[in-house]
Amino acid sequence: MSYKLLHSRLYQFLRSFTTMAIAKGRPPALTNPTLVKIINQFYKFASIEADSIKHFPGYDDRNFYFRGVPTDSKKEAEFVLKMFNSLHSSHDVVVGISEIWTHIASKGFTYSSCLRNWEKKAVTFVPKSLCEEANVSGSTETYAVRILYFVSGELFDSIDKQYLTPKLMREAGTFLGQLDAALKDGFHNTAIGQRKNVDWDLSHLLHMRIHLPAMDNLSRRAMVEKIVNDFESFVQPKMPSFSRGVLHGDANGMNLIVKENESDEYQIAGLIDFDDTVLSCHVFEIAIFLAYIMIENLNPIDYPSPVEFVCTVLQGYLQVFPLSKDEINCLYYLVLGRCCQSAVLGEIAYKAEPWNSYLLTTPEKAYKLMEILLAMGKENVDMIWVKAC
Structure with a gap:
């Protein structure tokens, strides 16, 4: 095999490998019905306005805007749901980020408050198997999910x-x-x-x-x-x-x-x-x-x-x-x-x-x-x- 051909094949392999490495942990592109299903399974909402759902573009994670009525408040509010890349879904790190909010709030900064799930936790770990687009029944991988109140402005x-x-x-x-x-x-x-x-x-x-x-x-x-x-x-x-x-x-x-x-x-x-x-x-x-x-x-x-x-x-x-x-x-x-x-x-x-x-x-x-x-x-x-x- 010539040097040029070997170099070309090695280049194509590395290019493919690099692309796959970046995409590996990225959550699937969820449909609106799947997103609503996940929200209702882990959070208390009286209603969710499906037509309000918008996808915010991002590099590594998935971000969605939606409007809904939490069961506890019975008043419609705006929210942002973030589904983390699985490579970034460490429980301790995601919880640590929540501790940052608490700390800067004590210093007088305004931050977006978090909606608690059924278990009154700030972070939910959603099994990959619930994301139907992933087509990975039996997978034990999870994505960290957090719902925040939308910051106006x-x-x-x-x-x-x-x-x-x-x-x-x-x-x-x-x-x-x-x-x-x-x-x-x-x-x-x-x-x-x-x-x-x-x-x-x-x-x-x-x-x-x-x-x-x-x-x-x-x-x-x-x-x-x-x-x-x-x-x-x-x-x-x-x-x-x-x-x-x-x-x-x-x-x-x-x-x-x-x-x-x-x-x-x-x-x-x-x-x-x-x-x-x-x-x-x-x-x-x-x-x-x-x-x-x-x-x-x-x-x-x-x-x-x-x-x-x-x-x-x-x-x-x-x-x-x-x-x-x-x-x-x-x-x-x-x-x-x-x-x-x-x-x-x-x-x-x-x-x-x-x-x-x-x-x-x-x-x-x-x-x-x-x-x-x-x-x-x-x-x-x-x-x-x-x-x-």
Whole structure:
């Protein structure tokens, strides 16, 4: 067998293996009747409005919005049901996430309260066999399920760009810094501390190398490889000195809730979806947030580039949660690292579910941001951000 043929077959195997690994634990795409059946089996509802059910797109889990009347309250309310990826359905971790809500509530943060099941527990473990689309009778695998009361307001990413004022951007950064400070102040959970979210924790960015064979675009693959190599050379040696703690882990404009105040200005109302929470380096939190805000604002109004656009976010964060010189110096590499994760994992997830076009929306913009940042260079980006600090 020729070298080229052997290489081609190995590449196809690795590509297939990587795609299957991403999709392996993802819950099945439930139909509305199946979802209603699961809800009624484990929760007390007088009625569920089946026509209200909407599927919220996601990478790893399944998220559904619905309206219903809980038996206890006898009043219609809005809910979000999350069915976790089976690989993330550890009982201790899911319960640990609930303990985060309790802790931040004691610090004055608003969070989405949880609807208890028949056993008055916050988390339900649904057998895979109940998900008829899975077609796995006899399986012992389970998916963790949680139902939360829907948080009213608008998503940060959904409001008109004209309302993304320096004041609101600074407030967003301040809010995130206050959240990290609150979690740093007295919160500890063993399960979360031991959690290994290899794909999404920036600590494990080198893991992206495993996914390189699944990338069809060679120029993009080379770009990702450079970013991962730079992380290994310039960030990893400094990580032992970085401040560590429990992070939200996925702060972005689709998780940040805003509301209009009496002056018709938007203000930050809360942050949802703590399901990627992990014990890691604090600087990763703001790096992730900066990456996603820039991804959604590649051509911001009245700013030369997305780098200048997020300066007030960084200012707001650092005012309440200062970072060391080394941590700030690594922001450039960390933002690029999150872009890599979002782009590569999104593409792989799409190959597992080619009908789900949502999975490609962020990757395309993430690649564009990588190109912008690499073209500007670290020195120029640092000059803008350090000046803002």
